[in-house]
Amino acid sequence: xxxxxxxxxxxxAALTFAGLLLSMxxxxxxxxxxxxxxxxxxxxxxxxxxxxxxxxxERTKKISTASITxxxxxxxxxxxxxxxxxxxxxxxxxxxxxxxAVAWVMSLSAVVxxxxxxxxxxxxxx
Numbered sequence: 387x388x389x390x391x392x393x394x395x396x397x398x399a400a401l402t403f404a405g406l407l408l409s410m411x412x413x414x415x416x417x418x419x420x421x422x423x424x425x426x427x428x429x430x431x432x433x434x435x436x437x438x439x440x441x442x443x444e445r446t447k448k449i450s451t452a453s454i455t456x457x458x459x460x461x462x463x464x465x466x467x468x469x470x471x472x473x474x475x476x477x478x479x480x481x482x483x484x485x486x487a488v489a490w491v492m493s494l495s496a497v498v499x500x501x502x503x504x505x506x507x508x509x510x511x512x
Contacts (some may be wrong), residue, residue, distance in 0.1 A: 399410050448508075450500065
């Protein structure tokens with residue numbers, strides 16, 4: 387468990403350092419610095435919440451698998467709506483905006499399903 391904490395901290399430090407270096411070189415890399423700081427904060431939060439307990443067991447693996455599966459289904463439906471709207475001329479989005487929307491839907495739906503299934507306690511997908 388200590389190795390995972392150190393890996394998360396190293397990743398956060400590397401992202402923060404790379405973002406600061408790129409910012410000093412004149413690139414707009416503020417989001418990389420923010421991502422690195424977020425990884426560092428999450429490493430501390432995960433360590434604080436789990437303590438000496440194992441990070442995963444059968445229940446958490448089952449919940450994680452179910453939430454990612456449901457998130458993929460929501461994302462596929464969202465992609466179908468985007469494609470259908472594009473073909474019918476109902477909406478026109480630039481590629482970057484469409485990819486951002488898909489990334490947000492995928493990320494947020496995964497978090498929502500994860501919270502939902504953790505509160506529910508057990509997962510029964512059929």
